[in-house]
Amino acid sequence: MSRRPHDGISDAMPDGAWGTLPEGVELYHLRPDGGIELADREGARELGPEREFLRFIDDGQFAHYLVGDAATSPERPSNATVKLGVVGPRSAFTPHAHGGEHFVLSLGHAACGLHDADRDRVTEVPLTPGMLIRIPEMMPHSFANRGTDPLTILAANTGYGIDHEDYAITAGEAERRATGDTPTTGQVAVATATDYRALAAALRDIEHLQQDRGIATTTVRERLAKRLRRVAAALEVRR
Template identity: 75%
Template sequence: MSATGGGQSRLGGLPGGVRLYRLRPDGSVVLADRDGARDLGPERDLLRFIDDGQFAHYLVGDAATSPERPSNATVKLGIVGPRSAFTPHAHGGEHFVLSLGYASCGLYDSERGRVTEVPLTPGELIRIPEMMPHSFANRDTSPLTILAANTGYGIDHEDYAITAPEADRRAAAEAGEGGGTAPTGTRARTDYLALAAALRDIERVQRVRGPGVTTARERLAARLRRLAHGWEDRR
């Protein structure tokens, strides 16, 4: 199925309210319902996702989800630009990411005091605990589609993605308070200076190594996957 291709004839059989998403090997996404199909585009379907050039499309919850406005979790499609990476950050809640392409996740291992990079291939899902410093990168030259689920927070919430400058700001604010009422929950246990330092360690690794590259075997597998998609798309 595509916006103009072979699956169009079966869309009229979808019940009202049902949506079908086609996640293509090239990173594009087609949204279909009983009225037809169209490519998801920034002008009407996608929100800015942490950095310029990265996009999100919510499936559950929305950008305003928070503990005060809960939907229990948010689930969204993310489209990561070719050979790019998110600014390192930490989430207030746990985080699950399903990679549908060739990705890399840089994680700060506080027990070992070092950055660990985990390469991901299509179909691999990674869980990242709350407040763990990390960054997600696209190793390929095509856009990368991911499925991301976060507990409790939408991208508009202040604790959705805490970056190094924000961690520095919070550390300075806490130092200037001179006591007072302590915050509650996870953020009450956060050492923001240590968090900022860990995030900058990931930034340094990113500057040196970049987002990573695909192997010859992965590039061959990607070509075969696109070929299989073309066969399926003409049914």
């Protein structure tokens, strides 16, 4: 449901933006608390899982497409998919690999576990608000929210939507493919170029590390910075 100005949602938009948007233009406000607001010429609303979001790899994680859709694939291309994602507090995606390269912009405190094939080990890259990470195609990884609030991310994948078999290949799926069992629907774009046994082993390494260490926490400095960002956001709200 759209809402009119001065309802507490639209007040968070910059001065003058509400009444000046041309037809078809959308304005997104990605709040420091993990909420997402959408305004257009007709009104404003907070996006939520019950309407505008799709399941994002795991239960409790959500995505809202900006470019492409869940059915994007090499056979049904839109060149790339771009979507807003919401990662639940203190949670992580099941380790997986994408058939295409992957870009993630974190708007909170996150971590990305990556399998380094050259060194044969798992490395964890901490991310702070405003950091964008590029992950090559078929690199095993898992993205985690280190904070206690929902985490908003902006994710772009080349060539694949969530419904495609090669969007997110988990360890279980890689093990199944290693036995020669391929999906019964669609085409597997990376089937002939991937050692699925090695992929499954790398994904299991990330899983084991997650189980042993758990999800990293935010530091005292990061928690202080988060409070200061909320203060800054509050000062920018139109009163």
